[in-house]
Amino acid sequence: MSTAIMEKPMANPLREGLVDGRRPQPFTLVIFGAAGDLAHRKLFPALYNLMLDRLLPAHFNIVGLARHPYSDQEFRKEIEESIRHYSRRPWDAGEFSRFADEIHYVTANFDDAEAYRQLAAILQGIADRTHMPQNHLFYMATPPSFYPIIAQNLGAAGLNKPKQESDWVRIIVEKPFGRDLASAQDLNNDLHQVFDERQIFRIDHYLGKETVQNILVFRFANGIFEPLWNHQYIDHVQITVAESLGVEGRGSYYDNAGAIRDMVQNHMLQLVSLMAMEPPVAFEADAVRDEKVKVLRAIRPFSTRDISEYTVRGQYESGFIDGSPVPGFLDEPDIASDSRTDTFVAMRLLIDNWRWAGVPFYLRTGKRLAKRATEIAVQFKTAPHRFFSQTATPELEPNVLTLKIQPDEGIALRFGAKVPGPVVRIRTVNMEFLYGTSFADAAPEAYERLLLDAMIGDSTLFTRKDEVESAWTLVTSILNGWARAKNPIPTYESGSWGPQEAEQLIARDGFRWRRP
Amino acid sequence: MANSEMISWSADDLDGPSLLNALGSVVPDALDGAKPIVATVLTLGLYVKGVSSPKWVSLAQELAKQHPSRILVINPTTQDGQPRLDVAISATVAERGQGETPTLFSECVELNLKGGLATHWIDFLQPLIRPGLPAYLWWLVTPPGPDFRWDLLSTSGFTHLVIDSKTENWRQWLPSLRQALAYHMHVDDLEWQRLRDLRHHWAQLTDEPRVLKTLLNMESIEVTAPNPRWSQWIWWVTWIASRLGWNLVLDHDRTPSAIETDLGPVPIMVAESPDTTVTIVSDNVRVTTQISQPTLKSVAYHGDTAILTLDEHRIATSLQEDMHNILNRGHDVLFSQTLQCLLAAEDSLGGTLDA
Numbered sequence: 001m002s003t004a005i006m007e008k009p010m011a012n013p014l015r016e017g018l019v020d021g022r023r024p025q026p027f028t029l030v031i032f033g034a035a036g037d038l039a040h041r042k043l044f045p046a047l048y049n050l051m052l053d054r055l056l057p058a059h060f061n062i063v064g065l066a067r068h069p070y071s072d073q074e075f076r077k078e079i080e081e082s083i084r085h086y087s088r089r090p091w092d093a094g095e096f097s098r099f100a101d102e103i104h105y106v107t108a109n110f111d112d113a114e115a116y117r118q119l120a121a122i123l124q125g126i127a128d129r130t131h132m133p134q135n136h137l138f139y140m141a142t143p144p145s146f147y148p149i150i151a152q153n154l155g156a157a158g159l160n161k162p163k164q165e166s167d168w169v170r171i172i173v174e175k176p177f178g179r180d181l182a183s184a185q186d187l188n189n190d191l192h193q194v195f196d197e198r199q200i201f202r203i204d205h206y207l208g209k210e211t212v213q214n215i216l217v218f219r220f221a222n223g224i225f226e227p228l229w230n231h232q233y234i235d236h237v238q239i240t241v242a243e244s245l246g247v248e249g250r251g252s253y254y255d256n257a258g259a260i261r262d263m264v265q266n267h268m269l270q271l272v273s274l275m276a277m278e279p280p281v282a283f284e285a286d287a288v289r290d291e292k293v294k295v296l297r298a299i300r301p302f303s304t305r306d307i308s309e310y311t312v313r314g315q316y317e318s319g320f321i322d323g324s325p326v327p328g329f330l331d332e333p334d335i336a337s338d339s340r341t342d343t344f345v346a347m348r349l350l351i352d353n354w355r356w357a358g359v360p361f362y363l364r365t366g367k368r369l370a371k372r373a374t375e376i377a378v379q380f381k382t383a384p385h386r387f388f389s390q391t392a393t394p395e396l397e398p399n400v401l402t403l404k405i406q407p408d409e410g411i412a413l414r415f416g417a418k419v420p421g422p423v424v425r426i427r428t429v430n431m432e433f434l435y436g437t438s439f440a441d442a443a444p445e446a447y448e449r450l451l452l453d454a455m456i457g458d459s460t461l462f463t464r465k466d467e468v469e470s471a472w473t474l475v476t477s478i479l480n481g482w483a484r485a486k487n488p489i490p491t492y493e494s495g496s497w498g499p500q501e502a503e504q505l506i507a508r509d510g511f512r513w514r515r516p
Numbered sequence: 517m518a519n520s521e522m523i524s525w526s527a528d529d530l531d532g533p534s535l536l537n538a539l540g541s542v543v544p545d546a547l548d549g550a551k552p553i554v555a556t557v558l559t560l561g562l563y564v565k566g567v568s569s570p571k572w573v574s575l576a577q578e579l580a581k582q583h584p585s586r587i588l589v590i591n592p593t594t595q596d597g598q599p600r601l602d603v604a605i606s607a608t609v610a611e612r613g614q615g616e617t618p619t620l621f622s623e624c625v626e627l628n629l630k631g632g633l634a635t636h637w638i639d640f641l642q643p644l645i646r647p648g649l650p651a652y653l654w655w656l657v658t659p660p661g662p663d664f665r666w667d668l669l670s671t672s673g674f675t676h677l678v679i680d681s682k683t684e685n686w687r688q689w690l691p692s693l694r695q696a697l698a699y700h701m702h703v704d705d706l707e708w709q710r711l712r713d714l715r716h717h718w719a720q721l722t723d724e725p726r727v728l729k730t731l732l733n734m735e736s737i738e739v740t741a742p743n744p745r746w747s748q749w750i751w752w753v754t755w756i757a758s759r760l761g762w763n764l765v766l767d768h769d770r771t772p773s774a775i776e777t778d779l780g781p782v783p784i785m786v787a788e789s790p791d792t793t794v795t796i797v798s799d800n801v802r803v804t805t806q807i808s809q810p811t812l813k814s815v816a817y818h819g820d821t822a823i824l825t826l827d828e829h830r831i832a833t834s835l836q837e838d839m840h841n842i843l844n845r846g847h848d849v850l851f852s853q854t855l856q857c858l859l860a861a862e863d864s865l866g867g868t869l870d871a
């Protein structure tokens with residue numbers, strides 16, 4: 001009888017302490033939809049920049065799959081061209097000569113089972129030639145309707161499980177992840193038929209942004225803010241994601257989605273979670289995501305009446321952006337002339353937990369607004385004792401801490417200071433920290449960080465099943481409420497800050513939107 | 517940095533108060549009285565003592581483009597004669613939006629010190645160090661002498677000491693590093709920084725269980741190099757000893773001669789050769805890394821059969837990039853642990869090397 005003892009592989013002591021040592025093991029990246037926009041504009045340049053930063057292992061391979069016919073050689077050329085066009089750092093022939101050991105391309109339709117046998121043969125061929133571990137990262141850069149089809153075919157071809165215990169197989173799923181709760185649950189079920197949750201990496205590229213990650217650093221690495229981060233000191237929070245662009249050629253996608261699906265369900269609820277979460281026990285994937293999910297679950301559900309009172313949707317009309325005339329949403333290409341799609345959303349959320357009791361979170365996002373700006377503004381309660389009420393300062397403003405996410409990344413604190421002179425006169429001043437001046441190094445692109453994390457197997461910055469479903473639960477209830485409402489959709493002029501109704505929403509609570 | 521402007525100013529035979537005064541007024545004077553927002557995130561002192569190459573000032577200015585700093589280039593030219601200070605200031609000011617306050621991005625202060633000032637430069641520097649921010653002293657050429665006042669340096673505001681053990685025999689730096697640590701400064705070495713590739717390469721090699729097993733059971737270490745005094749191999753073996761919790765043994769001239777492993781002493785053989793290699797050997801496996809500029813090439817042999825190869829491209833870094841990397845990555849705790857391992861080995865020799 002064999003007495004083999006199952007030994008746990010020993011941790012590598014030489015890896016310990018390599019703070020900048022997050023280098024993945026050799027891998028093969030398989031991109032479904034490799035002929036598409038995302039692969040060209042984001043994925044190839046991200047890989048190239050990771051390589052320039054020496055964050056990739058010495059050996060890796062790429063396999064692309066899409067309908068467009070390319071030979072392997074032409075596909076390599078495509079990769080080169082997209083790096084030349086879109087990389088944040090210039091193309092360098094010497095560097096590029098080391099980009100991937102093997103590059104292959106399969107011309108096929110995603111629903112063709114033969115394509116997956118071909119893919120399996122290519123992966124086996126790579127393994128036989130290179131003797132590398134069979135670590136496979138599948139990237140779904142495809143229309144969302146193909147996510148379940150690809151997963152199912154990968155399973156049928158036996159590509160969903162690692163060949164050996166020490167190898168890994170992971171899958172990255174792009175946004176949008178469903179269009180309501182039911183479709184997100186269906187997609188989760190479909191993926192789980194084939195992959196374990198820990199193999200699935202759902203992308204929300206907002207989480208790859210340096211300034212979004214900085215929210216956690218700001219909150220949890222600085223002793224001074226956390227004690228104030230609750231209902232005793234915070235009056236309310238405003239989160240703005242404003243775009244000046246319109247639908248920009250993505251009319252048919254956008255008309256099916258709208259601002260609430262495109263922005264709120266994913267990015268804005270991520271910002272809410274990061275701002276409102278409790279400190280996780282460790283900066284580790286499940287601990288962080290447990291806390292984020294708790295926030296989503298604590299958001300007070302909307303009754304039908306709340307939906308009409310505390311959510312506002314809008315659609316842009318023609319107007320002027322940067323002095324140039326722009327068409328209204330209904331006149332954009334690929335938009336139905338009777339479309340009721342929201343290009344603007346504002347809402348008030350309440351988080352029913354100890355920390356945030358009674359602190360409203362106001363969210364607003366829209367296209368064709370006056371200016372491109374993403375920021376989170378935390379307004380503090382005014383000083384309890386109006387010490388200076390007898391002075392010549394009637395308009396003393398409350399303190400506001402603003403986390404600016406784009407375009408001028410930084411942090412600003414507004415406070416009152418004495419105007420020089422013999423009487424006490426107080427003026428509001430801003431103390432500003434700008435990333436661009438303090439850290440002049442170009443920040444990596446969100447996709448660089450996210451690809452690297454997926455290769456390493458760190459899912460902290462990816463959304464978990466329960467997180468996606470909790471977010472959809474909230475958003476679906478709003479979508480259902482809107483579907484029942486028959487009143488016309490409020491409109492706003494392009495270049496404004498949204499419909500009047502959004503001003504009324506916040507004014508009812510006695511506040512005003514900030515002008516970012 | 518878009519729309520930046522360089523403001524320059526120089527004066528000879530200045531005293532301390534006039535220098536401070538100049539630092540406060542040079543930029544506003546050039547901006548018609550406007551006081552800029554100061555965006556510097558650190559103070560960077562470069563102690564260059566008469567060594568004019570590389571061009572420290574331009575090197576420092578390039579660094580400040582990435583790490584907005586107040587740079588103090590400290591050049592004590594001679595300790596003889598009357599005290600004298602000649603100063604050149606160059607400040608980079610970035611324009612923000614129209615009508616907005618300009619930002620003072622970096623200031624480079626070149627201090628040529630003579631006479632008593634060349635000796636007592638620490639006192640002189642104190643008011644120039646920006647409070648509350650990290651302050652690095654880069655001491656890259658000859659190490660300080662035995663009578664250097666580490667106590668004064670550590671209270672002056674400098675929190676980090678950065679050396680370059682490549683430029684001098686590494687042993688000469690040891691007493692200085694010991695002193696800096698005793699005064700609670702963070703210590704880093706550019707040579708350690710340059711070893712990063714090799715450390716990562718070995719971490720990748722030992723991800724492979726057979727190589728890790730060889731490391732844990734090694735019977736000897738072999739090093740070849742054109743210059744056996746090359747400090748990187750010393751950091752490499754000390755790093756391995758420290759990671760595995762083993763003791764390093766030094767010979768009488770402070771060169772590592774063995775590692776005391778759990779299984780007994782592992783001798784370190786160093787030989788002069790045109791090729792730079794590091795090798796570990798166990799009873800049946802030999803893992804060797806050939807270190808050359810464009811590549812790190814490792815092969816693990818079982819007998820004569822190659823069972824694993826790992827080739828990696830290396831990036832040649834300039835001095836400026838090495839410095840940038842240290843500022844970017846911050847103090848490396850792993851280096852402190854490695855240094856402690858080396859100092860512990862020296863302690864067990866009894867008595868330390870004088871500076």
Ligand SMILES: NC(=O)c1ccc[n+]([C@@H]2O[C@H](COP(=O)([O-])OP(=O)(O)OC[C@H]3O[C@@H](n4cnc5c(N)ncnc54)[C@H](OP(=O)(O)O)[C@@H]3O)[C@@H](O)[C@H]2O)c1
Nearest residue numbers: 033034035036037038066067068109110141142174175176
């Ligand atoms: N583009 C972005 O910046 C961006 C940002 C965030 C999220 N996303 C998400 O990423 C995904 C991809 O977006 P994208 O902009 O790259 O789309 P895209 O440009 O339309 O690319 C889709 C890719 O899928 C391939 N494809 C489509 N149907 C196929 C089929 N039946 N069989 C084989 N290949 C097929 C296309 O190949 P052929 O051209 O050869 O047909 C193309 O390579 C989408 O889910 C999108 O929502 C994109």
